[in-house]
Structure formats: structure tokens, C-alpha cells
């Protein structure tokens with residue numbers, strides 16, 4: 116937990132010399148507590164105090180970048196246990212496992228699946244973020260060969276090199292220099308060798324408790340000892356696996372890890388968590404993955420990435436990682452859908468992302484080029500905005516006038532959502548010369564509605 | 571550094587609710603911890619999943635969720651018996667959707683008859699739901715509650731606009747009651763208080779903070795449920811201690827993702843798996859947020875959720 120102003124004050128020289136630019140040490144301490152000043156401004160502070168402050172102000176869950184380039188994933192930096200307190204920060208990454216026992220063709224086709232997994236939802240591009248290459252064969256040569264295929268075909272996809280054997284890990288990691296991969300598999304037996312490799316190749320190290328498949332409390336104790344040891348060997352970037360595989364253990368361990376990091380500022384567990392969710396039944400795997408998304412996993416490893424499963428998991432991640440205070444929204448403006456002409460229809464809706472994407476999608480489906488006026492309602496849906504007094508006749512009229520759409524279109528007809536039919540008279544009164552038409556209630560009625568008008 | 575597990579102690583408890591009669595009763599709620607946190611407290615009962623059926627054929631349900639009930643869903647009695655005898659479900663939720671003025675506008679007498687017929691065909695617990703038309707639900711649920719007298723059912727949903735008559739009917743006929751408000755912690759609390767002020771035993775209440783489907787507001791339901799549960803446990807707020815309902819099926823099976831064909835949207839994958847996954851994931855996530863009672867539609871979605879619950883308790 117961050118230090119309070121008074122706690123910081125105790126660490127300062129208390130001379131009130133003003134060299135930091137603040138009138139007193141206490142005033143400076145208060146600014147530091149609010150993270151509005153940097154300790155470097157005080158020339159006289161002791162090294163010891165600096166270190167204590169540095170540790171205390173580091174984020175409770177260490178920020179780590181996994182991979183390099185456009186597809187790099189940020190992890191960690193979380194500050195809360197419940198999303199209503201403040202938003203979850205860095206959406207978890209999904210990784211597809213690729214076993215080195217597979218044939219070259221199978222490895223390639225799984226890589227293809229990852230590369231083709233991207234879909235767009237509510238304006239965001241979502242995808243399977245990473246590959247987890249697993250040394251299932253326990254053979255170094257075979258692992259290296261598989262890693263070569265991955266390095267060649269998925270060169271910009273972040274990779275988790277899963278190997279308990281340092282020889283195998285090193286053979287593979289050499290192929291991902293400067294790609295910031297994760298080497299997963301450091302345990303109490305191989306910690307030093309693995310730490311050396313991670314250091315040499317600037318990789319993040321995945322640490323696992325030996326109690327994989329059985330552990331609970333004991334697993335976290337062992338894990339804490341291990342991360343401290345690895346840190347003392349000079350490795351800062353660590354991801355942790357408590358060994359939890361059963362749903363109940365995942366919730367227990369992930370909760371205790373997140374709580375220890377955030378509420379107790381317990382550094383040995385202040386790292387992103389990796390969860391292995393693989394199951395024989397893909398639907399059950401989806402549910403284990405969902406538990407990981409909701410309950411604090413930073414990386415979730417899957418055995419299969421069917422499209423239906425991706426869509427559900429991507430959507431869940433998007434839902435839970437949105438800012439609970441600020442709904443996802445789009446810019447207020449007149450959007451063109453297709454290539455509308457001056458006599459094309461004009462529809463209006465609110466700027467809640469979900470509403471915009473549903474409505475614009477259905478207008479596209481209609482194949483009737485149209486204008487869609489999207490009005491800023493602070494990201495509220497049509498009915499919510501209406502109930503909150505943000506989507507009112509007066510505001511709609513003002514928006515239409517100020518938008519300049521009157522110079523773009525030659526007709527004067529505005530189509531409003533069916534759910535706010537009640538507004539039509541009032542808008543007509545306020546928008547002189549305009550005709551207000553009530554559209555269907557649900558967006559899926561839009562194609563038939565627009566087509567019947569065009570006919 | 572030695573690790574001391576940072577366990578919490580909670581001062582409040584969710585009350586347990588038992589429904590049904592004889593040896594087929596089920597109980598949910600009763601825990602004094604956050605969902606599945608049995609490492610720091612007790613959760614004596616597992617969540618219960620009720621299967622949704624309705625008084626009229628489910629022609630408005632997407633094909634993929636009509637299919638499992640082909641040949642039985644034309645009649646609520648056959649449908650209920652199929653759920654009990656073939657699917658071996660623990661509870662059934664009968665939605666009287668046919669009473670909605672925009673649907674078949676069935677009378678409350680019709681509704682009472684359906685309830686009586688279904689109850690005489692089954693011995694597992696029954697949840698009786700109106701059509702969510704606040705005016706019509708009042709007479710319908712009163713008649714239904716009488717028809718089900720002493721079968722210890724759940725009646726719902728009582729909302730701010732109509733709770734008085736429905737509460738009185740649930741009380742007079744010895745039923746449990748669902749109180750529903752719309753995604754707002756304070757409104758939910760206030761409705762529970764109004765209902766208990768009428769003399770309704772708070773331990774017979776179930777809260778429905780309003781469900782929403784994955785991708786369509788799930789995060790709102792999720793956070794409202796988490797906040798209600800935290801208030802119940804960490805502040806011992808007795809107005810927030812009823813178990814919570816997730817009325818999943820109805821919200822999930824109307825969104826595009828559970829219906830659109832793969833031909834139209836090839837990058838979404840096969841509709842059948844997609845629909846089941848959508849319902850199962852929504853259910854799973856609301857269980858994590860605090861729901862103890864779920865109403866669902868697709869048997870396969872229920873099956874996988876039950877399997878994971880097994881792993882969680």
C-alpha cells in the first residue's frame with residue numbers, strides 16, 4: 116500500500132530548507148503522497164529513504180510488457196479487487212497452447228488459427244494474444260524445431276516458452292531475442308539456471324510452485340519464497356503460477372494473491388498471474404477461462420480456440436475491463452454508412468458504443484446508404500439517456516441544427532428510435548420544417564424498415 | 571518471506587431459502603463468504619439452476635434452444651414432466667408469458683389453471699413468473715399464488731410499481747418472493763425494505779437486481795451483484811442479505827450472438843455452440859458475482875455450469 120503523507124514526512128530531512136520548491140518538508144510529503152511530485156526534487160534525502168519510498172510507490176502488481184512491437188501485451192498494474200472500486204487496468208491475454216509433440220503441419224495450422232483469430236467488437240480489435248509452446252516431448256531438439264516454426268510463422272506474436280528443462284528453454288529462447296518472451300517453468304529445482312537464461316535473453320520468467328495440481332496455501336508460500344529468490348538473482352519481470360488448476364483453487368489462489376499484493380503490499384506475490392485453463396471439454400474450458408478473466412488472471416492458456424469460444428471470452432474480457440464510471444463511447448458526429456447521397460435517409464441515435472455499433476451494423480445490413488447522427492449522451496443507451504434527460508427533444512433539435520447536416524442533405528426528415536416515439540411531436544415543434552419519423556424499436560427491424568421505404 | 575494468507579472475516583450472512591415440499595425441496599444461499607470463498611468461511615448450499623418453461627409454445631425462442639424441447643414444449647405440463655423425469659432437473663421456472671397483453675393476453679384464470687396443472691404433474695419445486703408487465707402481473711401472480719397455495723413456490727417478480735398486491739399474495743399462500751429492481755443497489759435495497767415493512771419475512775425474499783447478457787450490459791449486473799453481496803457480508807446490511815437470482819435465459823437468448831447464423835457471420839463460428847457458450851458464460855460469471863439461483867434454458871449449458879459448480883464447492 117502507498118505511504119501516507121505523514122509516513123513520507125518521517126523519511127524526509129525535516130529541515131524545511133525549501134530547495135524542493137515547497138515551503139516545508141510536510142508540504143512536499145503531501146504532494147509525494149498524492150504522486151504529484153518526485154522525490155528527486157529534494158537534494159538532501161537519504162538513499163535509504165529513497166529506496167523505501169521507491170518500494171512503497173511501486174504499483175502493487177508489477178507492470179510487465181509481454182512481447183514486442185504492435186502485438187505486445189501489457190500486464191499487471193492492477194490496483195483493486197473489485198471493478199466497481201476503480202477499473203481493472205490491463206486486460207488479460209489469451210494464449211493458445213502448442214505442444215512440440217505435434218507434427219509440423221499441425222503446429223503451423225494452430226499458428227494460423229492464432230493469426231486469424233482477430234475479430235472486431237464494439238470498435239475494438241480483439242484476438243488470441245499469444246502462443247504457449249510446450250515442451251511436451253521433453254526433448255530439446257524437438258522443442259527447438261517447434262520453436263523455429265513458431266518464430267518463423269508467428270514472428271510478432273508474444274510467446275511463452277514452457278519448459279522445465281533449462282537446456283530446452285535456452286534452445287528456444289535464442290530464437291526470440293528482443294521479443295520479450297516469457298520462459299515458464301522456473302521452480303525450486305532449476306531456479307538458478309532458469310534465472311540466468313532469463314537474464315541473458317531479457318525474458319520474463321514464469322515461476323511455478325511445485326504443488327501444481329494439488330496446492331493451495333502451501334503453494335503460495337512456496338511461490339513467495341521462489342519469487343524472492345529469483346528476484347535476488349536479478350530478475351525483476353516475473354509471472355507466477357500457484358499450481359491451481361481446479362476452478363475452486365483458481366479462485367482461492369488468485370484472490371489471495373491479488374489481496375496480498377494490493378492490501379498488504381506483499382511484494383513476493385505482486386506479479387501477473389498465469390492460469391492454465393486447458394480442459395478436454397471445450398465448453399468447460401470456456402468457463403474456466405471465464406473464471407480467470409473475472410478473477411485476476413493476467414494470462415489464460417487455452418487448448419483450443421474455436422471461434423464461438425473466442426467470441427464469448429473476448430466479449431467477457433471487454434465487458435469486465437471497461438471503466439465502470441465511463442461507458443465506452445463513440446465520437447459525436449454525422450456518420451456516413453455506405454455512400455449516402457443528399458437524398459439518403461438520416462437516422463439518429465446516442466453515442467453509447469454498443470448502441471452505435473448495433474445500429475450502424477443493422478443499417479449496413481440494409482444495404483441502404485444512410486447518414487447516422489450520433490449525439491453525445493455521455494455514453495448512455497437510448498432509453499437510459501432519455502430517462503436521464505440527455506436525449507431530449509430540445510437537445511436533439513439543437514444537435515441537428517449545429518451539426519451542419521442541413522448542408523449535406525436536401526430532405527428534412529429525421530428517423531428516431533422507436534423506443535422514444537414519444538419525443539416525435541416535441542422534436543417536430545423545435546426543428547422547424549422537419550418531419551420526424553418513428554423507426555422500429557429494435558435495431559434488427561431497421562433493414563426491413565429502410566428497405567420498405569426505399570421500395 | 572513467509573506468506574500469511576490474507577483471509578477476511580465477514581460479519582454478515584446471506585440467508586438460506588428452501589423451496590418445494592416433501593423430499594424434493596432444494597435450499598440455496600446461507601453462506602457467510604463471497605462466492606466460492608470456502609477457504610475463509612462456509613457455504614452450506616450449492617447454487618440452484620431452474621429450467622425455464624412457459625405457458626405457451628416457445629416460438630419466440632431461437633431454434634437452437636427450442637430444439638431440446640421439441641415435441642414437449644407445446645404444452646407446459648408435458649414440458650414440465652420432461653424436465654423433471656428426463657432431464658432430472660432440481661427446479662422448474664414457469665414463465666406465464668402468455669398473459670402479456672402484447673402476446674396472447676391470457677387471463678389470470680388461465681394462468682391459475684396452468685399453474686395447477688403443472689403442479690399436479692411434478693413434485694419438484696416450482697418458480698412462478700409473470701410476463702414482466704407490471705400491471706398485468708399483479709392479478710396474474712395473485713391468482714397463481716393461490717393456485718399454488720402451500721406448495722412453497724417462489725412467486726415473482728414484485729417490482730416497485732406492483733409489489734403490494736404480489737407481496738400480500740405470496741404471504742397469504744406461503745410462498746417465497748422475488749423482488750426485482752433495475753440495476754441499482756439502492757433501489758434494490760429500498761424495495762426489500764418496503765416489502766419487509768409490509769410484514770413479509772425478510773428471510774423469504776430473493777433479490778433480482780436485473781440480469782443482462784454477456785456483451786449487453788453484463789458488467790452492470792456483475793458489479794451491482796458484487797456490491798450487494800459485499801454490503802451483506804462486510805457491513806451486515808440485513809436489507810441486502812437475500813440470495814440473488816440471475817434470470818439468465820430470457821436475456822441471453824434474445825441477443826444476436828445466440829441467434830445469427832454462421833453463414834451470415836462466419837467469423838463467429840457455429841451458432842449452436844455459440845448460443846450454449848453465451849448462456850453458460852453469462853451464468854458462470856453471475857455465479858462469481860453472487861447469484862445463488864439461476865434460471866436457464868439450454869440443457870447443455872446447464873450441464874457444463876453444473877460441472878464447474880461441482881469443481882467450485
Ligand code: B12
Pocket residue numbers: 442462463464465467469470473474494495496497498499500501502503530531532533534554555556557558559561752753754782786787790
Ligand atoms: C444498462 C442500463 C443502465 C446503465 C447504463 C448503461 C448505458 N451505458 O447506457 C445504468 C446502470 C448506468 C443505467 C442507469 C439508469 N437507467 Co438504465 N438501463 C440499462 C438497461 C438494463 C440496458 C440499456 C442498454 O444497454 N441497452 C442496450 C442498447 C444497445 O439499447 P439502446 O441504446 O436502446 O438501442 C437499441 C434500440 O433503442 C435501437 N435503437 C437505438 N438507436 C436507434 C436509432 C434508430 C433510428 C432506430 C430505429 C433504433 C435504434 O437499437 C438498439 C438495439 O435494439 C435498460 C433496460 C433494458 N434492458 O433495456 C435500463 C433502462 C434503459 N434504464 C432505465 C432507467 C430509468 C435508468 C435510470 C434513470 C434509473 C436508475 N436506475 O438510476 C438511470 C439513468 C442514468 C443516469 N442518470 O445516469 C429505464 C428507462 C425507462 C424507460 N422506459 O424509458 C430502463 C429501460 C430500465 C427500465 N425498464 O426501467 N441504466
Ligand code: SF4
Pocket residue numbers: 127128129130131132133134135136137138139140143156157158159160
Ligand atoms: S528540499 Fe528536502 S529537506 Fe528541503 S524542504 Fe524540501 S523536502 Fe525538506
